[in-house]
Structure formats: structure tokens, C-alpha cells
Amino acid sequence: MNAVAAYGLLAHGLIFGALASLLPLGILRPHAALAATTVALLAGIAPVMHAIFGTPSATLLLLALLHLPARPQTPLNYPAALGLLAFASLFYPAALGWGSFDPYALGYQPWALLAALLPVAVALWLRGATLWLAILAVDLAAYASGLFANLWDALFDPLLVFVAACVVAQQHAVRFIAARRR
Template identity: 85%
Template sequence: MSPLAAYGLLAHGLIFGALASLLPLGILRPHAALAATTVALLAGIAPVMHATFGTPSVTLLMLAILHLPAKPMAPLTYPGALGLLAFAGLFYPAALGWGSFDPYALGYQPWALLAALIPVGFALWLRRMNTWLLILAVDLAAYASGIFANLWDVLFDPLLVFVAFCIVLQHHVVRFIAARRR
């Protein structure tokens, strides 16, 4: 088994555990997340997720890990999710060939992309967004490990974009329900 496949299976097990931690179980929530992670790895749920969704980004894995503790730290909020959706709305069509520029190809020779991440990291540091700075650092360390061939695969993936879409949708549904109650 390749290191990338092993990473994908373990990451999907943790992501499934993070999904299980969304259940309203009170103080049993962290235990349910641990049990769901174990079940996903032993019962074959993680391989099915890996086959369906592909290798998850390290960013998604970090967000899942941050959601596992008894008091989850969820740094992906509505503004960040909306920004990710806007970026994905421009990135994926161009990467799929709807234009002459392929941004995905930049991830194979990522010097320009790494240079663009320097001001991003500096802005995160200035705004004291330490959790996001840690996620970016782990992303870059994962890319430097050589497991991933493309830097974009480390930073985000379609499943992360779907999570961002769900966060934006939830925000709008909650606002709509609140407006209807007035």
C-alpha cells in the first residue's frame, strides 16, 4: 500500500469519526467519535469513502481532527466557507478546461503558489488566526513530506468544498427560519 493510500484510509476514518461527533450525544460525543473512527477503519467504511471521494486534503483532515475533542474548535465559519466556495467556483471550472489557463498545473511546480502563501500566512499571523496558521503549517509540512505530488491536493479538495457549501447553506437556512418566526 502506498503512503498516499494509507493516508487516505486513515484520514477518511477520522473524517467519519468527526461526522459521527455531530450527533447530539452530549458528554458521550467524543467517545462516539472514537468508536465511529474505529468502526470506519475496521468495517470498511473508510475504504468506501476513499474510493468515492478520493484522497482528502490535509486541510479537511485537520478540520476533522479539530472537531473531535469534547470542546470542538471549528475554525471554518460562514465567511471562510463563503470565500472557499467563491475560490472553488473559479478554480474548478478553469482546472476542468473551461479556459486556456489551468490553475491545477501550478500545484506541480508550486514556487509561485508558495510565494502567494507567504502573504496569506502573514495575514493569518497579523489577525491572530493561530488555528488557521497551524493548519497552513501542517499543510505545507505534508506537501514537503513528498506524499502529495500537487500542492492543491494538500490545500483543498471537493469534499472540503462540499463541507463549506453545507456551512453556507446552514447559515442561510437558520437566518430564513429566524426571519419566518418574527
């Protein structure tokens, strides 16, 4: 098994554990997450997830890891999720060939992309978004280590976009329910 496959299996096991930690189990939540991670790796759930979704981005893995402790510290809130959805709505159609420019190709020779990420990093630093800045640093380190062939793959993936869509949908559902109760 190569490093990318091992990373994908372990990452999907942890993502499954983070998914299980969403269950309302009170103080047992971290234990359920650990048990779900173990079950995902031993029972074959992680390989199935890896086969369906592919290798998860380092960002998704880090967000899952931040969600595992007893007090989750995930920075994927409504504005961040909405921004990711807006970016993905422009990126994926162009990457799928709906235009003459392929932004995904920039990830193979990422000097322009790295230059574009510099102002993003400065903005994160100025806003005090240290978790997002740390996630970006780990993403870049994962790409530099050779784990990902394309920088875009380290930054985000379709499953992360789906998670962002769920965060946005949850916020809209909460607002809708609150408005109906008035």
C-alpha cells in the same frame, strides 16, 4: 500499502468519526466519534470513502481532527466557508479546462503558488488566525514530505468544498428560520 493509501484510509476514518460527532449525544459525543472512527476503519467504510472521494486534503483532515474533542475548535466558520466557496467556484472550472489557464498545473511546480501563499500567511498572522496558520503550515509540511504530488491537493479538495457549502447552507437556513419566526 503505500503511504498515500494509508493516509487516505486513516484520514477518511477520522473524517467519518468527525461526521458522527455531529450527532447530538451530549457528553457521549467524543466517545461516539472514537467508536465511529474505529467502525469506519474495521467495517470498510473508510476504504469506500477513499474510493469515492479520493485522498482527502490535509486541511480537511485537520478540520476533522479539530472537530473531534469534547469542545470542537474548528475555524471553518461562515466567512471562511464562503471564501472557500468563492475560490472553488473560480478554481474548479478553470482546472477542468473552461479556459486557457490551468491553475491546477501550478501545484506541480509550486514556486509561484508558494509566493502567493506568503501574503496569505502574513494576513492570517496579522488577524490572529493561529489555527488557520497552523493548518497552512501542516499543509505545506504534508506537501514537502511527498505525501501529495500537487500542492493544491494538500490545501483543499472537493469534499472540503462540500463541507464549506454545508456550513454556508446551514447559516442561511438558520437565518431563514429566524426571519420566519419574527
